[in-house]
Amino acid sequence: MKRIKRALARALLISCRWIIRRLPYPVYKTFMGFFVFLGRCFMSRMEKFAYESLKIAFEGEKSEQEIQNIAKKCFNNFGRGMIDMIYFADRPDEILGKIAIEGKEHLDEALRKGKGAIIVSAHFGIFLLMYFRIVMEGYKTNVIMRRMRDSVFEQYISEFRNEKGLATIYSLPQRQCIEKSLRALRNNELLFILLDQNFGGDGRIFVDFFGKKAATAAGPAIFHQRTDAPIIPMFIFRESDTKHKIIIDKPLEFERNSNSTEEIIIIIQRITAIIEKYIRNAPHEWGGWMHKRWKTRTNEEQAVIDRLEKEGHTLASMSDRLKAAEDNTIDSII
Numbered sequence: 001m002k003r004i005k006r007a008l009a010r011a012l013l014i015s016c017r018w019i020i021r022r023l024p025y026p027v028y029k030t031f032m033g034f035f036v037f038l039g040r041c042f043m044s045r046m047e048k049f050a051y052e053s054l055k056i057a058f059e060g061e062k063s064e065q066e067i068q069n070i071a072k073k074c075f076n077n078f079g080r081g082m083i084d085m086i087y088f089a090d091r092p093d094e095i096l097g098k099i100a101i102e103g104k105e106h107l108d109e110a111l112r113k114g115k116g117a118i119i120v121s122a123h124f125g126i127f128l129l130m131y132f133r134i135v136m137e138g139y140k141t142n143v144i145m146r147r148m149r150d151s152v153f154e155q156y157i158s159e160f161r162n163e164k165g166l167a168t169i170y171s172l173p174q175r176q177c178i179e180k181s182l183r184a185l186r187n188n189e190l191l192f193i194l195l196d197q198n199f200g201g202d203g204r205i206f207v208d209f210f211g212k213k214a215a216t217a218a219g220p221a222i223f224h225q226r227t228d229a230p231i232i233p234m235f236i237f238r239e240s241d242t243k244h245k246i247i248i249d250k251p252l253e254f255e256r257n258s259n260s261t262e263e264i265i266i267i268i269q270r271i272t273a274i275i276e277k278y279i280r281n282a283p284h285e286w287g288g289w290m291h292k293r294w295k296t297r298t299n300e301e302q303a304v305i306d307r308l309e310k311e312g313h314t315l316a317s318m319s320d321r322l323k324a325a326e327d328n329t330i331d332s333i334i
Contacts, residue, residue, distance in 0.1 A: 010150060021090040050074055050289035057210040073284035081126040088129060092136060099133045103248030110230045110251050116185030118220050118231045122196035122275045123287040130236040130246055131192065135165045140189040142167040144177065185229045193220050196275050196288045200296040207269040209276060215296035221267035233274050237285050
């Protein structure tokens with residue numbers, strides 16, 4: 001059933017691209033709602049994930065109605081963003097006119113040092129258009145990505161990225177990912193890393209994200225330590241129906257720390273705090289609500305869960321006890 005759903009979604013997206021690339025903008029705008037509706041038909045399961053994530057992040061801060069409104073706006077924005085991406089990706093001249101860049105001088109100054117630049121961002125706004133817009137400015141651009149489960153669609157998207165001049169570095173195998181990433185930086189190129197998803201692999205670290213511990217990849221910090229390449233936050237957001245803006249922040253500055261592990265945690269926590277700031281300013285722009293950001297537990301939390309499962313506790317009671325763990329010590333629960 002999953003394979004069938006993936007095949008249908010793939011066929012829908014490819015068909016939409018075939019149709020949309022042939023539509024003039026006024027006609028495209030007229031049919032926008034229809035395309036978004038088709039996409040949402042395949043995303044009912046993701047809506048549940050988004051609502052649960054919003055509850056975790058904003059519990060105690062926002063009302064039930066506010067959370068539901070954000071979830072609805074998030075999905076409308078996500079669907080529209082996907083359709084916009086399809087439309088503009090085949091019309092590069094319109095990308096130049098509709099996506100402004102602020103802070104480009106920070107990027108140019110960083111690259112003059114010849115060490116490349118580690119660009120940290122998130123699944124925020126139409127981030128794929130951000131990549132293409134940066135490529136169009138003449139920057140050699142690489143992005144680290146996970147492979148899709150649908151190998152056929154992965155090949156299609158890979159060819160699409162290559163057409164636009166965007167180099168893909170797959171996160172696995174890990175050794176190959178590290179080698180290609182370091183080579184890109186040493187060639188004074190850009191290396192994009194989206195640092196807003198759960199990372200359950202070896203080498204993960206836990207940092208605060210919306211007041212909860214979130215398993216996060218350490219890649220940006222490790223590459224920074226290895227190459228001294230600057231870390232630069234970059235985000236794209238919608239300004240109006242037809243206009244978007246890319247914000248390029250100043251390179252982050254960190255004090256050198258003799259403890260390498262401690263330095264990594266400080267760097268990743270700083271990046272994560274910046275991502276959270278952007279999300280709080282426009283929560284409907286973040287597509288990460290549809291992923292289980294807090295899926296991987298810390299060792300202490302998992303020990304509590306294992307113990308409670310043996311004692312026959314329900315999922316609800318486990319959740320209550322884990323919440324209590326944030327205010328008390330783990331030992332007091334066990």
